[in-house]
Amino acid sequence: MTLQATLTRAMPVPEPIGSGVAATVADDIRKAGRLLPPKELEDALRTAGFARYHIHHPFHKLMNAGELTKGQMQAWALNRYCYQSAIPKKDAIILSRSEDPEFRREWRKRIADHDGEDGAAIDGGIKRWLKLAEGLDLDLQMVQSRRYALPATRFAVGAYIDLVASSSILVAVASSLTELFSPIAIGERVPAMLARYAYINEDTLSYFTPRLHQAPRDAEHALSLVTRWADTPDKQADAIEALLAKCDILWAMLDALHSAYVTPGAIPPGAFIPPPLQE
Amino acid sequence: MTLQATLTRAMPVPEPIGSGVAATVADDIRKAGRLLPPKELEDALRTAGFARYHIHHPFHKLMNAGELTKGQMQAWALNRYCYQSAIPKKDAIILSRSEDPEFRREWRKRIADHDGEDGAAIDGGIKRWLKLAEGLDLDLQMVQSRRYALPATRFAVGAYIDLVASSSILVAVASSLTELFSPIAIGERVPAMLARYAYINEDTLSYFTPRLHQAPRDAEHALSLVTRWADTPDKQADAIEALLAKCDILWAMLDALHSAYVTPGAIPPGAFIPPPLQE
Numbered sequence: 001m002t003l004q005a006t007l008t009r010a011m012p013v014p015e016p017i018g019s020g021v022a023a024t025v026a027d028d029i030r031k032a033g034r035l036l037p038p039k040e041l042e043d044a045l046r047t048a049g050f051a052r053y054h055i056h057h058p059f060h061k062l063m064n065a066g067e068l069t070k071g072q073m074q075a076w077a078l079n080r081y082c083y084q085s086a087i088p089k090k091d092a093i094i095l096s097r098s099e100d101p102e103f104r105r106e107w108r109k110r111i112a113d114h115d116g117e118d119g120a121a122i123d124g125g126i127k128r129w130l131k132l133a134e135g136l137d138l139d140l141q142m143v144q145s146r147r148y149a150l151p152a153t154r155f156a157v158g159a160y161i162d163l164v165a166s167s168s169i170l171v172a173v174a175s176s177l178t179e180l181f182s183p184i185a186i187g188e189r190v191p192a193m194l195a196r197y198a199y200i201n202e203d204t205l206s207y208f209t210p211r212l213h214q215a216p217r218d219a220e221h222a223l224s225l226v227t228r229w230a231d232t233p234d235k236q237a238d239a240i241e242a243l244l245a246k247c248d249i250l251w252a253m254l255d256a257l258h259s260a261y262v263t264p265g266a267i268p269p270g271a272f273i274p275p276p277l278q279e
Numbered sequence: 280m281t282l283q284a285t286l287t288r289a290m291p292v293p294e295p296i297g298s299g300v301a302a303t304v305a306d307d308i309r310k311a312g313r314l315l316p317p318k319e320l321e322d323a324l325r326t327a328g329f330a331r332y333h334i335h336h337p338f339h340k341l342m343n344a345g346e347l348t349k350g351q352m353q354a355w356a357l358n359r360y361c362y363q364s365a366i367p368k369k370d371a372i373i374l375s376r377s378e379d380p381e382f383r384r385e386w387r388k389r390i391a392d393h394d395g396e397d398g399a400a401i402d403g404g405i406k407r408w409l410k411l412a413e414g415l416d417l418d419l420q421m422v423q424s425r426r427y428a429l430p431a432t433r434f435a436v437g438a439y440i441d442l443v444a445s446s447s448i449l450v451a452v453a454s455s456l457t458e459l460f461s462p463i464a465i466g467e468r469v470p471a472m473l474a475r476y477a478y479i480n481e482d483t484l485s486y487f488t489p490r491l492h493q494a495p496r497d498a499e500h501a502l503s504l505v506t507r508w509a510d511t512p513d514k515q516a517d518a519i520e521a522l523l524a525k526c527d528i529l530w531a532m533l534d535a536l537h538s539a540y541v542t543p544g545a546i547p548p549g550a551f552i553p554p555p556l557q558e
Contacts (some may be wrong), residue, residue: 007507052548151527152534219494244549248430251547255431256531258545259538266537268530270332270523 026244038227041236045177045226048240052247053181055188057254059262064188066196070136071274073197075160076262077133078272079153082141083127083253086157088114094172097157106221113214128207135204148272154255156249163245170229174242177226178250179219181213290441297470305516305523314477317506322513324456324505325442327519331526332460333433335466338541343467352476354540356412357551359434362532363408365436367393372443373451385500392493407486427551431535433508435528442524449508453521456505458498458527462491 014203020203023049062068063076091110098104105223116124121215125133140150164172186208188248230236260267267273304327308315315323333339341347342355372388377383397401401408406517412422422425443451465487471477508513546552 054525057543128549148412150531151438151524152431152435152531155438155528157440157532159430159434162441245430248547248549249434252429252431252434252535255535255538255545255547259534259542263542266337266525268534268536270527 017151026240029233029240030237033233035231036236041227041230041239043222044236045174045223045240046180046245049177049247051183052244052251053178054250055181055185055256056249057258058255059258060185060189062262064214066190066192068197069274070197070199074136074138074262074274075132075272076257077129077136078138078199079149079253079257081129081133081162082149082153082157083144084114084211085126085144086147087125087162090161090164093161094169097164097169097172103225108216109214113210120207122210124151125207125211128210131206132166132204135200137199142272144199148270150256150260150271151270152243152268153192153253156252156256160246163242167242168238170235171227171238171242172241173222173229173237174226175246176222177219177220178242178246179215182215185210216239285521290295303521305519308512309516310517312512314510314512315515319399320506320509320518321502322523324453324502325459325517325518328456328526329460331523331530332457332464333529333533333554334464335458336530336537338370338533338537339464339468343471343475345471347476348368348553349476351536351540353412353417353553354438354551355417355418355536356415356533358428358536360408360412361425361428361432361436362404363393364405364423364425365440366404368445369440372440373448375445376448376451382504384525386479388493389492389497392489401485401489404490411483411486414479416478418503421551427549429535429539429547429550431547432532434532435535439528442521442528446521447517449505449514452501452508452520453518454525456498456510456522457525458494458501461494461498465490 005234007255020254023064029044043220058258059076068076088111091114095107095111097103099106111123114125116127118220130140130143134140146154163175190205190208192203193205226239230239261274304323308323338355342352347355367390370386370393374383374390375387377386391403393404395406401407409419413419425433439454442454469484469487472484473481505518509518538558539550540553
């Protein structure tokens, strides 16, 4: 099945709910002290998380509308590399915090997905992200150095690492639940990018193809753990807040890109400067 | 001496040098492998650091020009509280990493400056910052919860904590050297705020008065340690990069404020929303 064909099966995009609603859900659970049944907790996670998912960010909307310059696309790919390359480290921290070999075996797949495997037919996610960067004519050494990324990108990624390292394993796993919405983002982004940016082709976007089955597999696993582990109202509220904290991280990365590369003249000192005259 | 009179003695503001120059200084030192004499290292730190200091940020320029709304000033004070309240924690980490009672005795003054002392004539810096927040009609519980701060602010503060906790003590101390330039920022900001915002008075700005002697005392101590401890070219380069990393943290905090509160409609979900019709 081609990437395009796969994507036509992606879920439709629901309307976002108002901001601020999400935090209140966790507050309400904590205050009421009533344990939600698993299905209600799942609904609360889906609703609260999707409302704050970065799919609604102006920068993604510009990207999907075909309105970003090549320089802005480069800045996105270069910054997002910092996030992509930190994922296996984040997952290794989670692995290191579990006593349960069954959990670790399942969670280890995430590391393999991003770091790749010897003799595998397809590269790991990090290499595939570099393919995207290469397709955008970025110098790969520059990308891999992470030195020209926005400081705010590095800080947001550091906050993600810190969240999984210093919180409960429930919170660490719940923070991964943004994967629930990832097929929606990919379903919007890939066809839009193929249609609206002449220099982008299916090969450049190969990162996203396996994510369409990896992300739902991972999200389902994490969701089953979170609904099982969150066995008090406080833990249920913790899980929702963890998902929102992760949404904040993804949102802040796009805020930083938008602020630096959409507003003229606002690139922080030392960060990547797109080459002139690229459209 | 009144605050205004003290400030007339503040240093004039030199022109910033071009971006990117600073990183190159550390690169050059590392590459050349030549140990700079202490005075040259000090000059390199002052030049590279000042070029990237947040005094040059558009948000500070708007503030000093009297062009921020009261809501934008509130957002600044509310977000900056996250930074102010983390300073004693940051300094306690540095304290915990030293084996030297003499160093710890000197460095401990920083904690006392911000947390205050029993029976002292003036409050600590955190309380004085809350006075500023109160003068701007902010609800202090909301400020102290840090919950309505921009996620990017919290991530930048977290990166500062992480920097001092996980790097060498040389790097931790060198990252404090932004204090070298703090009297310049205060010297610009305080008279501008008093002149251009009707609702701000000297009492509201009492945070800044003791900083005018505390910051130079602290910066001098840190500078003498850094120039002594950085006894290889690599360590000298580390020290410069630490100062730049700290400049990035301060800059990113203003980027986040500028992006959220100067651009219409760009406040991230869940963050502080200024009350309407405040000018």
